[in-house]
Amino acid sequence: MSETIEDFYAVIPAGGIGSRLWPLSRADAPKFLHDLTGSGHSLLRDTWDRLEPLTGPDRIAVVTGRAHRAAVEAELPGIADLNVFLESEPRESAAAIGLAAAILHRREPDVIVGSFSADHVIRSTRVFEFAVRDAVEVAREGYICTIGITPTEPAIGFGYIKKGPELVVEGAREAALVESFVEKPDLDTAKAYLADRGYLWNAGMFIAKASVLLDEIAANEPELHAGLLELAEAWDDRDRRGPAVDRIWPRLKKIAIDYAVAEPAARRGHLAVVPGHFDWDDVGDxxxxxxxxxxxxxxxxxxxxxxxxxxxxxxxxxxxxxxxxxxxxxxxxxxxxxxxxxxxxxxxxxxxxxxxxxxxxxxxxxxxxxx
Amino acid sequence: MSETIEDFYAVIPAGGIGSRLWPLSRADAPKFLHDLTGSGHSLLRDTWDRLEPLTGPDRIAVVTGRAHRAAVEAELPGIADLNVFLESEPRESAAAIGLAAAILHRREPDVIVGSFSADHVIRSTRVFEFAVRDAVEVAREGYICTIGITPTEPAIGFGYIKKGPELVVEGAREAALVESFVEKPDLDTAKAYLADRGYLWNAGMFIAKASVLLDEIAANEPELHAGLLELAEAWDDRDRRGPAVDRIWPRLKKIAIDYAVAEPAARRGHLAVVPGHFDWDDVGDxxxxxxxxxxxxxxxxxxxxxxxxxxxxxxxxxxxxxxxxxxxxxxxxxxxxxxxxxxxxxxxxxxxxxxxxxxxxxxxxxxxxxx
Structure with a gap:
């Protein structure tokens, strides 16, 4: 259980402010920098601590704004400089996760990446680990794999994932194709989803080979894909990175990964889901x-x-x-x-x-x- | 209407903090120093402005704590030094009003004093003036006269005055003996009082010859009375005042004027009431x-x-x-x-x-x- 997954890289997009938690969360003190659970650590640090047993300390990347660099590095003293990917301005999740995938893919063509929000709360760390390990096995088969949380109540604040046919993957306890994504429901619909057992909460976790993720972006958002590759190509050259970011980043399309990747992939049967039987909360408000x-x-x-x-x-x-x-x-x-x-x-x-x-x-x- | 009443002196006890208005009101910023009406003036200043047409600027005394001296003088730039009566510590209303009566009686044996809270709100100034003028006429006859506010709703936050037989006094439009004081009622009782028309709100205003007021204190609280006379005797001697206050004031009984004067006076038929047909609020909470x-x-x-x-x-x-x-x-x-x-x-x-x-x-x- 304590072994790390050799070809796996975790990506933590740390971008959102958490407007519904104003005035606690705000531009210069976004939600992920707060200790909202009384753990004594920020949500970002809790996320790191949850992922580290799966990756080791050298294979967790954080995508964040330039303004948050110092705060992120203070929260994560173990993070290597080459794992901090700085955005010059916020451009939503497809650009953030896509950038990480593109950079890591250049460095390590067969890498499997998993993206995990910086500001969610999960307390059952061991159960979370099981789910990630399963999802990595599913990703090895060429799927983009999400982890859907088993609902415990008829929540109306989350989007849902409708499970499709079961998927048998060696090394994964449970997996299915994703039939579709469903927007936040009303209470009656949410109750029906809970009773149905075929619906899971969309926690925004995506695990895939970097190459598969990039291909999916290419298919749906070719300009975004081209920009990301151009950025990645310049990234590890200290002299070229800054100018490339300044030139390319502000032109990238602002789009959530759900629309640029997950939904189209689901329609093409490329998206799988592993159920997560752990507590989870996005602490949205x-x-x-x-x-x-x-x-x-x-x-x-x-x-x-x-x-x-x-x-x-x-x-x-x-x-x-x-x-x-x-x-x-x-x-x-x-x-x-x-x-x-x-x-x-x-x-x-x-x-x-x-x-x-x-x-x-x-x-x-x-x-x-x-x- | 604009003539002052020659033998009348207004006394403003400015002592209460207004605990139910915490944290707005507090020890170093008591209720009477706040502008609660948006008039642009403190309640104390509003009280002064309401009384000045009746007395002139030289015949309004303020009884307050030493700690509030500077603030009171800043609010009331027109107040004469000899009209500021400073308490070394709070000792409730009988001591405060009694002290003023004793000092003013020594200075002017036939003076009629009227006491008016520093932190009540009255907007119908002219109607208030009518009532005070009536009350002074009743006080001339040897009564202690209160002004009872005509209720406009079944208030449960105020004490009530039950009117007794009508009193015919030359120069006063309306007056009655007070039959009794009634504690804050419950809602049903308050509704009955409102319908009855024989009950008025107790606004804590008392108008009487200083000699009559002091006699009433003497009859009910002889030790308090003795202390007040001793204080008054030393008061206008700059050298003796301070030591007398330090020696006598802290030993005076803490008792509200309602218990030391008004209720016993009502039982003996010495208390009259003039109805006040003006808006009034003690802004208690x-x-x-x-x-x-x-x-x-x-x-x-x-x-x-x-x-x-x-x-x-x-x-x-x-x-x-x-x-x-x-x-x-x-x-x-x-x-x-x-x-x-x-x-x-x-x-x-x-x-x-x-x-x-x-x-x-x-x-x-x-x-x-x-x-």
């Missing part, structure tokens, strides 16, 4: 963060913040305290209070999804200083 | 502050704070902003948010009364630095 910290217990108040000076009386929900202020919550149920030095948010678990709209409004009204 | 600022409109968000940077989406209630932070309220109804540099309160209009308990807890848990 304060509702899911509250649930995560409270372990699903209602009527508890989750408190996040090492220096919280809190006095509550009949309060439940979540309090994030990033200041040294005394905070008193009285008679407020399912409340969300996020107290930061320059911004304060008060909402409810029920309305947590609307925080993204606040961020949009702040941009529009010239108050981007707190984003 | 954030529920009443919300109502006051919103003028009773539901579904509005009252915002107090000159530098408020607020972004709301489906929020109602009250926001007090004393910092320059961006504050976002999303989907929270009847919420109370008070944002100050060192303390944050989040509660609801419904639970606003419980804030006092928070203040007690903060004292007990050693977090008095924010009180």
């Amino acid at each position: 304060f509702a899911s963060l509250t649930k995560l910290i409270n372990n699903g217990r209602k009527n508890d108040l989750a408190v996040l913040g090492p220096n919280a000076r809190v006095l509550t009386d009949g309060a439940s929900g979540i309090l994030v305290s990033q200041t040294s202020r005394v905070i008193s919550l009285v008679g407020v149920q399912d409340i969300v209070v996020v107290d930061t030095p320059d911004a304060l948010l008060v909402t409810t678990v029920e309305h947590a999804q609307r925080v993204k709209g606040v961020v949009e409004s702040l941009k529009l009204t010239g108050r981007g200083d707190v984003l | 954030f529920a009443s502050l919300t109502k006051l600022i919103n003028n009773g409109r539901k579904n509005d968000l009252a915002v107090l704070g000159p530098n408020a940077r607020v972004l709301t989406d489906g929020a109602s209630g009250i926001l007090v902003s004393q910092t320059s932070r961006v504050i976002s309220l999303v989907g929270v109804q009847d919420i109370v948010v008070v944002d100050t540099p060192d303390a944050l309160l989040v509660t609801t209009v419904e639970h606003a009364q419980r804030v006092k308990g928070v203040v007690e807890s903060l004292k007990l848990t050693g977090r008095g630095d924010v009180l």
